[in-house]
Amino acid sequence: MKKIPAKPTSYVSLDETSRALLDSAVESAYVMDVSGYVLAANDMAAKQFDLEKGRDLEQCNIYDLLPPETAEIRREKVQEAIDSVKKVNFEEEVLGKSLFHSIVPVSNPWGEVGRLTISTLDKTELRRTDEGLRREQQRQIFFMESLPGIVYHLYPDKSIRYANRYFRKYLGSPKGKICAEALHCCEDACDGCPPMEAMETDRAVEWDWTDNKGRTFHLQCSPMTDSAGERMIMVLGIDITARKRAEDELKRAHDKLEDRVRQRTKELEKANTELTQKSMRLVSAMKKADSATRAKSAFLANMSHEIRTPLNAVLGMAELSLLTEEADKKNHYLKRVKEAGHTLLSVINDILDFSKIEARKLTLETIDFDLRSVLEAALDIHSMTVMEKGLDLSYKVEPNVPEVLQGDPSRLKQVLINLLSNAVKFTEKGGVDVSVALLSSEEMANPGDRVVLEFSVTDTGIGIPEDKQEDVFKSFLQADDSITRKHGGTGLGLAICTLLVELMDGRLHLSSVEGEGSTFSFTATLAVGDASKLQAEERARRVDQSITMPKLKVLLADDNELNRQLASTLLEEQGHQCVKVENGALALEALKTEHFDVVLMDVQMPVMDGVSATRAIRTPNSGVLSPDIPIVALTAHALMGDRERFLEAGMTDYIAKPIKIDEFYSTLARVVLGREVKQKKRAVAAKKEVASETFDRQTALDMLGGRKDLLTRMDEIFIRDVPGELEDLRNNINDMHWEDAQRMAHSIKGSSRTVGASRCGAVAEQMEFFCRQRDGVSASKELKTLESEVESALTFIRTDTQ
Structure with missing residues (x-):
């Protein structure tokens, strides 16, 4: 049974000076007897025990205040100090704190220990600081190790004494070597070495350095002190070899x-x-632009309302249709969804039409049409x-107006619909x-003759105030743009009509009396149409609609799940098989x-x-089973030139979104059943002919x-640089340095096309794509083809230049 020590019978008596020294100590300090009772203690010691x-x-026993x-x-350490009559130092972790103790025994003249002084230093924060410094050093080392350039410390x-991974991989380990040996310097003397200059002058230095392999680096030298207090230079280098080569090419192009x-x-x-003369006009235009900006802000506020209103109806009616089980109600709600959707589409079309016309990216068709229809x-x-x-x-319609005209009936109808609305x-x-x-002053009945018509829309409505009549034709302005205006609309209708009429070589006029009504009239220059041709086209359309479509296997590529669901449903309802994928790859x-019989391709x-x-499918070397398969674009791009851009890329036809069911089926039938076969075959043959040309000098x-002298110089550059770039490309692919690999493939592509190596350029373009996607398997396969094409190009150029 453990013996419980008795409480002390005496305590340490301290004078005021000793007590002040004890209390002012930064460390915890107290005096205790051999049984563990505290005889005197400062405030720091008390706080250590939450006093x-x-x-x-x-008068407290120190062992009672500590965990068992x-x-x-603590007893063992105190006993060790008593037995040895010597100071004992030790560390311990107590309640999450790191403490350093110093136990000093106090003996009498006979060597007996009666008291002990214990001072304690709390090293918790110091350890945390050391750990933080260690972690910061580790982060700095990790950062330097991951940099895509050389980093080294020069003394x-x-x-x-330190070189990062990029340095070691490219130049080898610098251990045991002086800097000139480790860097493979071309210079024999080191007197003018910029890093040494930076060390001597204690300032940062930058310069371009080329090693004995011909690679050029841009180096930055920064003086600093290492963790041991020794001065050194940290050097950071970025590989600018490709940039130097590009500069050489630019210099060669300088003469031209x-x-x-x-x-x-x-x-x-x-x-x-001329600009000086226009400066005053620009000042005036800036004032007008500022006014237009304010008008656009008001227009956007109104447009937000016009878009949200039908969208709210779409969402609300759709939710109601999902909640009800009654067929009549569901059909009623779905009809309202369709009506609201058409309203929303009309608002969007107004905005797009206005943007296309303003950007001069809308042109008019020229076809025969029945005016009365x-x-x-x-x-x-x-x-x-x-x-x-x-x-x-x-x-x-006046009797002398031709029945059949030639122009753009859809845009003419759009103007009439806006005015009627x-x-x-x-x-x-x-x-x-x-x-x-x-x-027109005289009757012109022959097809193709130009005529000028005037269209008038007269109403008995509220009319337009005279001071507002000019504003209704301006972009983003309305006769009433207040937030509480009675009538809805985007306010773009008349602006669009004005621009469309101008495209028809006409003008739009307004005559109105407030409270009595308005008359909007416009002129349009059209041509007399061919009635027999119009009838023939109508018969052809009826024949087309009677043709039965074969069952097709269709590949559908679209990243939007709803679009894939709609298109696949339309196909499957007609008995076609549909395979769906999410991207072009x-x-x-x-x-x-x-x-497959046909591809529906989202752009x-x-x-x-x-x-x-x-473009990849149409390339003969792509590996697809049918490079000439019909490809139909599915896209919301509808600006002028988009269709031509898609067809030039190799697409067969074009369907605009949102998809219209009749147009969807008719386009699919036209593509599959071989309408315009001769034209399509000629286009495909031309593409194959161009694609098959290995060299186009x-x-x-x-x-x-x-x-020819400039082409000869380009040939020399190709022969000199491309083999090295191909080697760099191979190494970067092996090392999975995809950005550098993509840059090398892009450089080879440009160089190949500059000297007329068409097929080599096409293969390099595919390689560039694989590197951008970080597709190591495909890139490795394509690399073999590229190596063969580069070798063929080098052989051809060397032979051609002899």
């Missing part, structure tokens, strides 16, 4: 550009004179609204009349393993877009302005 003052700790395991260790004795610069300088001098279609759209409001709606919207009683008259792989997709995928010569 307020040192006097609170006095810690108390046992005054010319030794390199000088003449063009001189010529351009003269043109700029002339243009500068166009008028009746425009009036039919408003028939329901007219009946609900009890209005009269009629049209009149405004007339019906702002008319509560009375009616709306449409009239068409011939303004997957479509390319599918065409390498399966036969904008992740990983590989539709245009890139089409004439095109390369034309690109260089017909200068």
Whole structure:
């Protein structure tokens, strides 16, 4: 049984000076007897045991205040100090704190220990600081190890005591070598070495350095002190070899550009004179632009309302249709969803039409059409609204107006629909009349002859105030743009009509009296159409609709799940088989393993877009089973030139989103059943002919302005640089340095096309794509083909230049 020590019978008596010294000590300090009772203690010692003052700790047994395991260790250390009559130092962890203790025994003249002084230093924060410094050093080392450039520490004795992974991989280990040996320097003397200069002058230095392998690095030298307090230089180097090569190419192109610069300088001098004359007009234009910006802000606020209103109906009615089980209600809700969707599409179309016309990216068709059919279609759209409001709606065409005209019927109908929509919207009683008259001075009945027609839309509505009549034709302005205006709409209708009429070589006019009504009239220059040709086209359309489609196997590439569901449903309802993928890369792989009748290709997709995928499919070396398979673009791109861009890339036809079911089926039938077969075959044959040309020196010569001397210089650069770039490409692929590999493939592509090595350039382009996607398997396969093509190109150029 453990013997419990008795409480002390005496305590340490301290004078004021001793007590002040004890209390002011930074460390915890107290005096105890051999039994563990505290005889005197400072405040720091009391806080160590969660007490307020040192006097609170006095008369306490120190072992009672400690956890059992810690108390046992403390007894052993105290006993060791008593037995040895020597100071004992030790560390321990107590309640998450790191403590350093110093036990000093106090003996009497006979050598007996009666008391002990214990001082304690809390090293917790110090250890945390040391750990933080260690971690920071580790982060710095990790950062330097992962840098895509060389990093090394150079000391005054010319030794390199640290070099990062990039340095070691490229130059080897610097251990035991002076800097000149480790860096494989070309220079024999080190007197002018910039790092040594940086060390001597204690300032940062930058310079370009080339090693004995011909690789150039841009180095930055920064003086600093290492963790041991020794001065050294940290050098950071970035490989700029490719940039240097590019600079050489630019210098070679400089001669050709000088003449063009001189010529351009003269043109700029002339243009500068003209710009000076226009400066005053620009100031006025800036004021108008500022006014237009304010108008656009008001327009955007209104547009937000116009878009959200039908969108709210779409979402709300769709939710109601999902909640009800009654077929009649569900059909009613779905009809309202469709109506709201068409309204939303109309708003979006207004915005897009206005943007396309303003950007001059909208052109008019020139086809034969029946004028009266166009008028009746425009009036039919408003028939329901007219009946609900009890209005009269009629049209009149003068007898001398030709029945068949030549122009763009859809845009003409769009203008009429917009004008009729405004007339019906702002008319509560009375009616709306449409009239068409011939303004040409003489009758021209022959097909192709130009005629000028005047179209008028007259209503008995509210009219437009005289001070607002000019504003209704301006972009983003309305006669009433207040937030509480009675009538909805985007406010773009008349602006679009104005621009469309201008494309028809006409003008839009307004005549209005407030409270009595308005008349919008416009002129349009059209041509007399061919009635027999129009009838023949109608018969051809009826024949096309009677043709039965065969069952097809269709590859559908689209990244949007809803779009894939819609298109696949339309196909499967007609009995076609549909295979769905999410991007162009997957479509390319599918065409390498399966036969399909047609491909429906979305243009904008992740990983590989539709245009890139089409170009890859059309390449004879792509590996697909049928490079000439029909490819139909599915896209929301609808600006001028988009269709031509897709067809130029190798696509067969084009379907715009949102998909219209009739157009979807008719386009698929036209592509599959071979309409315009001769034209398509000629296009495919031309593409194959171009794709099969391994070398096109004439095109390369034309690109260089017909200068054979310049082509010879490009050949020399190709022979000199491309083998090295191919070697760098191979190494970067093996090391999975994809950005560098992509840069090398891009450089080879450009060099190949410059000298006319068409097939080599095409293979390099595919290699560039694989490197961008970090596809190591495909890149390794394509590398073998590229090596063969580069070798063929080198052989051809060397032979051709002899």
